[in-house]
Amino acid sequence: MLTTTVGLGDRAYPIYIGAGLIDQADLFIRRMPQKRAALVTNETVAALYLPRLQAALEGAGVSVLPIVVRDGEAFKTWETLNAIYDALLSARCERRTALIALGGGVVGDITGFAAATYLRGVPFIQVPTTLLAQVDSSVGGKTAINHPLGKNMIGAFYQPAAVIADLATLSTLPPRELSAGLAEVIKYGFLGDRDFIDWLDAHLEALLARDPTALAFAVERCCRNKADIVARDERETGDRALLNLGHTFGHAIEAALGFGRWLHGEAVGAGMVLAARTSRQLGHLDDADVARVTAMVARAGLPVTPPHLEIAQWLDLMGHDKKVEGGRLRFVLLKSLGQAYVDAAVPRPVLEEVLAGAAVDG
Template structure:
């Protein structure tokens, strides 16, 4: 498959998408790199770390690995400091290159470490979750969480490449696949009605990780995100539409505690809530709202939000990065395939919460993993 290219203020970088791409990552390493630093977590390193180190061996460059704890709750300044400690103790220079091997948590932290170490060194994204492959690894958003808000401390900092190996998804738990598919259908909702309809028609193959179906979905999502990032690299306008479902979703994550729901699960539920609010404010049809809800259910994600309490919901959403002058701005859908960012009257938000919130929890018994050793690959 031909690479997808992302144009940024610093130039272009490629997204390589292929089964077995992990074995060819060395092709993306800058020729003048002095040392290579793999940042990963114990689960992913156990699955793919040796394969990556072997793939890099022919470069004859020093390689060392930093292992950080697994999970969203460790995406913090404390964990980031352990990365700095190791890089400083190894006396890395400005031509060192970081390789982020993992899901969105690893990609975000490794990217932020790259953006801030010696005021910026190069890094590569090697995403191992579906969510990271279609969304967080592309576009240069790097960050850590704060107890008062998700991704509130970070930087826009682009990688030199993104290398996506479709084969690594075979070790993902089904729950992680579902969470990633939430971001896939998001792209159709905001930018491409035909792609949303394709997702509806191919949802069974997506959930089953059919290789050809996945390859098309990943490539299309990367193409759509590349278009948006190239037009608005630092989210001064258009790029904000990529946050459909995230204002509600981030409130769920913060309200329940980071890591209780997966990011994609919270976003999926937020997609439903955003659709309901869109119906009230912009006239999105009841039939289209139901299509969003049905597809969220079909990928195995929750469509009913937890009861955080109305005041808590509003407090957490107030901390969203799209808030301006104290006014919460939502990504909404005039129609499937179109998105706008605007404020909403409080009474309509309250109505939306009353209709989409319930006393619920994810049914863990219904979520079977494909590989119980790969809980956060």
């Protein structure tokens, strides 16, 4: 088992990475103030892992309330959140009762937001079961639900007490979800880790084949990168925004098509290609750089071309981005491969050119 720590003073917490961790109840109990937990998961993950985790916890004397929500980004809504609150209140869960999120990014985000707001905050443990959640969304304390007008518009910064990433759960991940997770993995390379880009060039096929050593390396590397950034800038007043490489474009794609049509990672994949092209138009990247980003995204099994949207729709949807400041769009772009920056002055004609060409020359 590998352990990385997110250094946030008295709110610091461990990320445990290894195979078979959901059977190790002691990892959970040491971070719980009370031997009682509500275990939130979705119907798909419940069928695979709920009985095992529940049995491990109950075997260690923990009283467990399972709460099963529907599967998919389309259900990261008020309605699902309210169903979680209703279950917690009906069972009289208390301020010291932990909420455990067993699942992917949707389950983690919505359970985290429930934990942040139920009785004004209860302990929270992330048990990510998708690659995307293990390398990205379970770490760092961003919790949220979607609003019809935009992705993750309602939420809170609320750190978990622990992240327990069981690599063995990746064996049951559908191929499409694996690829979606690789979008975030690749992101860490291009935004700030040149050596990792080279490693990915050599190991992408091993990751796609679910080679355990490669997966363990990638999950740990991404978690460490993210933990460092979050420790420096928990509330995204600076560097943390770089983690949104590809996301301004990506969130617009998700909102335009309806949440859940494209997986988040798919939208981020296409979004990274758009960010690379924008960076080329601004003179930072050359054609070979853009080709390298595009090829990596394609090799991961991800779309490199966004769906067709009108320019006006792109701009309207991106105008709801959380990074907008003083009415100005702020994009995460690349100075070079492995060096991201925030650009608040992308000229409109550049954007229009990139977006107009997006759906055809991809």
